[in-house]
Amino acid sequence: MDGGNLDSDLVIAELLGMGFEISQATQAVKQVGPFLNNAIDFILDDCQGGTSKGSVGSTIATKKTNTGKQMRQSSIMDHLQFARTNKTDTSCSREEDIGPDWENRANTLLQRHFGYPSLKRFQMEALAAWVSHKDSLVLAATGSGKSLCFQIPALLTGKVVVVISPLISLMHDQCLKLARHGVSACFLGSGQVDQSVEHKALRGMYEIIYVCPETILRLIKPLQSLAESRGIALFAIDEVHCVSKWGHDFRPSYRRLSALRENFNAEKLAFLKFDIPIMALTATATTRVRDDILKSLQMSKDPKIVLTSFFRPNLRFSVKHSRTSSSYSYERDFRELIETYTSNQKNSKKTHLPQENVSVGTCSKEEKNKSWLDGVEERASSESDDDITLPNKSFAPASMQKELSVEYLEDECDQYLDVDDLDVTCGGFDGRSYTKASIPSVAVGKTEVELGSTIIYVPTRKETLSIAKYLCRCGVKAAAYNAKLPKSQLRQVHSEFHENIVQVVVATIAFGMGIDKLNVRRIIHYGWPQSLEAYYQEAGRAGRDGQLADCVLYVNLSRMPSLLPSRRSEEQTRQAYTMLSDCFRYAMRTSKCRAQMLVQYFGEDFSHDSCHLCDVCVKGPPEKEDLKDETRILMEIIAANYETGSYVEVSCEDGDYNHNRKNICMEKPNVKTLVSRIQELNQQLATTDPLWWRGLVRILEEKGFLKEGDDKTHVQMKFPEPTKLGLEFLKTKSEESFYVCPEADMLLSKSMPRSHSSFAEWGKGWADPEIRKQRLARNRPFKKPRQRKRQKRQVDMKTVRGRLAAKLSK
Numbered sequence: 001m002d003g004g005n006l007d008s009d010l011v012i013a014e015l016l017g018m019g020f021e022i023s024q025a026t027q028a029v030k031q032v033g034p035f036l037n038n039a040i041d042f043i044l045d046d047c048q049g050g051t052s053k054g055s056v057g058s059t060i061a062t063k064k065t066n067t068g069k070q071m072r073q074s075s076i077m078d079h080l081q082f083a084r085t086n087k088t089d090t091s092c093s094r095e096e097d098i099g100p101d102w103e104n105r106a107n108t109l110l111q112r113h114f115g116y117p118s119l120k121r122f123q124m125e126a127l128a129a130w131v132s133h134k135d136s137l138v139l140a141a142t143g144s145g146k147s148l149c150f151q152i153p154a155l156l157t158g159k160v161v162v163v164i165s166p167l168i169s170l171m172h173d174q175c176l177k178l179a180r181h182g183v184s185a186c187f188l189g190s191g192q193v194d195q196s197v198e199h200k201a202l203r204g205m206y207e208i209i210y211v212c213p214e215t216i217l218r219l220i221k222p223l224q225s226l227a228e229s230r231g232i233a234l235f236a237i238d239e240v241h242c243v244s245k246w247g248h249d250f251r252p253s254y255r256r257l258s259a260l261r262e263n264f265n266a267e268k269l270a271f272l273k274f275d276i277p278i279m280a281l282t283a284t285a286t287t288r289v290r291d292d293i294l295k296s297l298q299m300s301k302d303p304k305i306v307l308t309s310f311f312r313p314n315l316r317f318s319v320k321h322s323r324t325s326s327s328y329s330y331e332r333d334f335r336e337l338i339e340t341y342t343s344n345q346k347n348s349k350k351t352h353l354p355q356e357n358v359s360v361g362t363c364s365k366e367e368k369n370k371s372w373l374d375g376v377e378e379r380a381s382s383e384s385d386d387d388i389t390l391p392n393k394s395f396a397p398a399s400m401q402k403e404l405s406v407e408y409l410e411d412e413c414d415q416y417l418d419v420d421d422l423d424v425t426c427g428g429f430d431g432r433s434y435t436k437a438s439i440p441s442v443a444v445g446k447t448e449v450e451l452g453s454t455i456i457y458v459p460t461r462k463e464t465l466s467i468a469k470y471l472c473r474c475g476v477k478a479a480a481y482n483a484k485l486p487k488s489q490l491r492q493v494h495s496e497f498h499e500n501i502v503q504v505v506v507a508t509i510a511f512g513m514g515i516d517k518l519n520v521r522r523i524i525h526y527g528w529p530q531s532l533e534a535y536y537q538e539a540g541r542a543g544r545d546g547q548l549a550d551c552v553l554y555v556n557l558s559r560m561p562s563l564l565p566s567r568r569s570e571e572q573t574r575q576a577y578t579m580l581s582d583c584f585r586y587a588m589r590t591s592k593c594r595a596q597m598l599v600q601y602f603g604e605d606f607s608h609d610s611c612h613l614c615d616v617c618v619k620g621p622p623e624k625e626d627l628k629d630e631t632r633i634l635m636e637i638i639a640a641n642y643e644t645g646s647y648v649e650v651s652c653e654d655g656d657y658n659h660n661r662k663n664i665c666m667e668k669p670n671v672k673t674l675v676s677r678i679q680e681l682n683q684q685l686a687t688t689d690p691l692w693w694r695g696l697v698r699i700l701e702e703k704g705f706l707k708e709g710d711d712k713t714h715v716q717m718k719f720p721e722p723t724k725l726g727l728e729f730l731k732t733k734s735e736e737s738f739y740v741c742p743e744a745d746m747l748l749s750k751s752m753p754r755s756h757s758s759f760a761e762w763g764k765g766w767a768d769p770e771i772r773k774q775r776l777a778r779n780r781p782f783k784k785p786r787q788r789k790r791q792k793r794q795v796d797m798k799t800v801r802g803r804l805a806a807k808l809s810k
């Protein structure tokens with residue numbers, strides 16, 4: 001577009017595309033003819049002559065406050081006018097400071113455009129770093145308002161802000177939201193269908209340009225020209241944890257963003273007095289990820305780290321045991337959810353908050369530990385993993401009803417998110433405009449959670465469909481969401497979710513990055529997440545309005561989680577196991593506040609004594625047990641093996657999961673083998689459950705008595721070896737008690753009706769033929785369990801997982 005002689009209709013269309021109103025566009029073309037630049041000048045001059053800066057701002061503000069969802073699409077005039085007036089007001093050319101009164105001006109702009117009274121402290125801190133030309137890393141909780149940190153600079157300076165964002169859907173949504181707040185924004189890249197947008201953006205016609213990392217690398221030169229012409233105020237890198245291999249959403253192209261520091265510094269571009277600041281933002285980064293971000297982006301020497309608490313005091317975390325795989329599980333686990341949505345919809349308050357400050361120690365040990373055994377009947381029952389009975393009638397978006405069946409999808413998971421994935425927008429819907437359901441609000445500290453929306457995260461696509469259908473059959477308005485469903489259906493789910501028509505979305509990880517819906521009341525994870533980062537980010541989509549919300553993790557506590565198939569280097573596999581292991585330990589812990597565990601995971605000192613909401617805080621930890629004898633026996637067996645260096649013969653695969661070559665090799669005895677040895681040598685322990693010992697091994701590892709003897713990383717210690725401390729413990733022969741809090745798997749193992757895991761109960765069992773059989777069966781050769789397990793892990797081309805593994809190994 002060069003502003004030359006174009007046909008009038010085309011010029012009007014261009015002007016409309018920029019956000020001008022139809023009356024202004026037609027009037028301008030009528031006055032100046034079919035010349036684009038002249039028409040723009042005409043409108044802007046007319047506007048400046050006739051409207052003061054304040055009145056334009058107040059028009060926007062009034063529209064926002066008075067009409068809420070009726071807000072008009074902003075006109076580019078609004079933004080360009082701010083830009084022009086700002087430039088003259090403050091002489092804010094790129095070489096000069098923003099001015100001492102920038103804080104007041106930022107707050108005024110915030111009120112005018114977004115209707116909020118003031119910026120939060122961390123937002124001010126991030127802006128202060130930017131004002132002083134510093135690079136910054138902003139770490140703030142999900143939903144805390146990070147976007148404003150990079151949006152305000154565009155309004156303050158009239159220069160362009162370039163935002164790097166990982167997904168088109170995210171960019172699209174943000175642009176739509178900004179338009180409603182009177183800020184002109186566009187997104188560039190493969191998802192942008194309008195070819196002219198890039199051209200206009202690079203001529204400085206938008207205040208904020210969203211771009212994916214792949215695209216920005218192609219645009220370095222034109223962006224340098226833009227920096228010289230209109231000026232670039234800031235490069236913001238949103239969801240910056242994608243930079244790090246140690247994070248949970250690694251995107252290789254993010255690593256190449258070091259090109260920004262290289263190409264937009266004052267040394268390279270003579271017209272710059274200062275480097276153009278880089279602001280990197282995320283809600284989930286461990287200390288290791290942070291260091292990696294700073295290094296990979298080659299941020300300036302002294303970047304400002306803006307760190308806010310990761311703690312979300314309105315989120316109520318809990319962990320529940322479930323096999324998560326059968327209709328029986330669905331029935332039991334979703335009963336309460338179904339009741340919440342179906343019974344008496346008008347009376348929407350349903351879920352009861354467990355009593356706060358339940359006093360610990362007022363009930364018996366059995367009663368107390370029983371409260372930890374939610375779901376144990378499932379392990380004890382002889383239910384099978386039958387396929388789910390599919391409903392015959394389902395509620396789903398109309399277009400979705402015709403082709404949804406479990407067979408429609410393979411049992412695969414959504415793993416790697418590319419920029420073109422999930423090109424699905426939830427734009428056009430204001431999180432605040434509850435069109436279909438009127439939602440009462442309930443403050444934290446009161447006893448109930450309001451109805452609101454629910455997201456259920458599951459690992460596989462197949463489960464999105466089967467659970468959504470199950471819920472629909474039970475009368476809940478549920479919909480499935482995964483990356484392989486047609487885009488049109490996904491758009492519809494987004495839109496109906498935001499309009500509160502769909503009550504429950506059952507989704508893979510494909511649903512959610514950047515979802516800013518205020519009234520999500522429940523985030524249910526149904527199956528193991530792959531990391532605590534992913535878990536916390538997904539859980540963080542709940543309660544963005546500050547009201548009480550539930551984050552429930554349903555997992556099979558008797559099984560160790562496994563990595564979902566993905567292409568990984570050896571180093572990445574090791575890291576993936578470490579993250580999975582942290583997640584596993586989070587679920588197993590019964591004695592530490594969940595919120596505390598989560599924020600400490602991100603390197604934060606938890607400054608409260610507890611969250612008073614999570615299952616651990618409410619139930620209190622289980623009664624401690626003196627495990628002196630069991631610990632000694634276990635340590636002795638491990639130490640004896642360690643000293644003699646004995647190995648057992650196992651069949652093992654060559655390499656990892658993807659390879660199928662079988663060898664016989666000698667291996668150190670693993671936990672299972674050691675437990676078999678204990679059972680053989682100690683009749684009293686013959687029927688103890690390996691699950692219980694697994695828990696004890698973990699406890700002893702945390703106490704520093706055991707260490708992993710293998711150089712691989714496992715979800716839980718596999719080949720235990722004694723540490724110096726462990727050997728000292730054995731040497732002391734002390735009679736001192738060894739009290740520990742049993743972990744979730746230990747409690748679960750004790751709940752089995754035929755389990756005889758205590759010394760006292762041992763003698764009773766022999767009279768029972770079933771128990772006798774069970775005990776005798778324990779005396780099997782060492783290598784048996786290991787062999788069985790290895791055989792299971794061979795790639796089986798009949799299963800989807802096997803096919804996927806074979807595909808990945810090519």
Ligand SMILES: Nc1ncnc2c1ncn2[C@@H]1O[C@H](COP(=O)(O)OP(=O)(O)OP(=O)(O)O)[C@@H](O)[C@H]1O
Binds near residue numbers: 514
């Ligand atoms: N100063 C403020 N006062 C009141 N509300 C605010 C303020 N800043 C931001 N918000 C609101 O907080 C909500 C969340 O904002 P935003 O989407 O930027 O969060 P985020 O930190 O980027 O979250 P995520 O990590 O999930 O991407 C938005 O609805 C936003 O309008």
Ligand SMILES: [Mg+2]
Binds near residue numbers: 146147238514
């Ligand atoms: Mg965000």
